[in-house]
Amino acid sequence: MEMGQVPVLFSRLPMFPFFDLAHYVASVMALKEQRGAVEVSVRSPIACWFSAMLYCFGGSVLSSLMLAEPPIAFLAKGTNILLASSVWYFVFYCPQDIFCRCFAFLPLRLLVAGMKEVTRTWKITAGIAHADSHFKDAWLVMVAVGWARGAGGGLMSNFEQLVRGVWKPETNELLKMSYPVKVTLMGAVLFTLQHSQYLPIARHNLVFLYTMFLVVTKVTMMLTRSATSPFASFEAALGRMFFGLQKAPSKVKAEGATSSNGSSVCDRSSSEQHRDGVKKRQAKKTE
Numbered sequence: 001m002e003m004g005q006v007p008v009l010f011s012r013l014p015m016f017p018f019f020d021l022a023h024y025v026a027s028v029m030a031l032k033e034q035r036g037a038v039e040v041s042v043r044s045p046i047a048c049w050f051s052a053m054l055y056c057f058g059g060s061v062l063s064s065l066m067l068a069e070p071p072i073a074f075l076a077k078g079t080n081i082l083l084a085s086s087v088w089y090f091v092f093y094c095p096q097d098i099f100c101r102c103f104a105f106l107p108l109r110l111l112v113a114g115m116k117e118v119t120r121t122w123k124i125t126a127g128i129a130h131a132d133s134h135f136k137d138a139w140l141v142m143v144a145v146g147w148a149r150g151a152g153g154g155l156m157s158n159f160e161q162l163v164r165g166v167w168k169p170e171t172n173e174l175l176k177m178s179y180p181v182k183v184t185l186m187g188a189v190l191f192t193l194q195h196s197q198y199l200p201i202a203r204h205n206l207v208f209l210y211t212m213f214l215v216v217t218k219v220t221m222m223l224t225r226s227a228t229s230p231f232a233s234f235e236a237a238l239g240r241m242f243f244g245l246q247k248a249p250s251k252v253k254a255e256g257a258t259s260s261n262g263s264s265v266c267d268r269s270s271s272e273q274h275r276d277g278v279k280k281r282q283a284k285k286t287e
Contacts, residue, residue: 011204011208015119016079020083024056026116028055031091032100056153058155059123066148110219120187121150124146124191139196142188142195143192146192187214
């Protein structure tokens with residue numbers, strides 16, 4: 001087999017069942033690590049199951065809503081639902097937590113995380129192709145749907161938290177994007193440009209290169225236990241370049257504090273002057 005055929009064969013990999021299984025395992029394990037998720041699994045198994053399905057199929061739900069399609073269409077995939085539900089049950093209710101302990105083994109965790117990143121690429125490309133079938137050559141729609149399909153679990157995190165009885169609006173991904181959401185948006189832009197023939201690269205080559213970047217970056221972050229985005233320095237440079245002229249919030253707060261202090265001083269001095277005047281008038285009356 002020639003090296004040039006590797007990207008072609010890679011782009012034809014079927015996701016079911018092994019890669020989908022890895023995606024479900026990584027997603028439900030991430031849910032269990034959320035604060036209060038174990039308590040919800042004891043108090044309300046139905047709410048816990050629904051949260052797990054949002055983690056596993058959030059991209060399909062969000063992209064369907066964006067294209068005015070039934071958001072419960074993912075339930076029609078009975079085999080995938082059964083597989084994801086089995087993973088959910090073993091993660092939360094396996095005796096002695098044996099299932100989670102097995103997947104806590106570092107090499108196995110790295111394998112599952114890498115396979116999950118492979119499914120991310122397939123979800124992005126599927127979302128872009130699906131959007132193009134509804135809106136021909138509408139590249140903004142393709143970017144949005146591809147982004148939603150690939151990072152739907154993160155983008156729907158606030159709704160998933162509501163299912164578990166948690167409301168944390170400050171965790172909105174649009175306010176502070178996590179690395180998976182950022183890299184998915186980057187991939188949606190790249191694959192949309194390639195789909196629209198603005199990017200001079202074959203689709204299978206882009207799929208291979210982008211997926212290898214995802215896998216290598218994810219594995220490196222897990223081995224180094226780093227939560228910092230690889231794009232942090234690039235984002236900081238762009239932020240200073242395009243938004244550096246805006247006044248920093250710290251300066252605004254400092255100026256607000258200074259003005260409030262100044263006003264309080266003025267109010268305090270005026271009240272003191274008023275009290276002195278009252279005392280003088282009372283002294284004159286007594287005389």
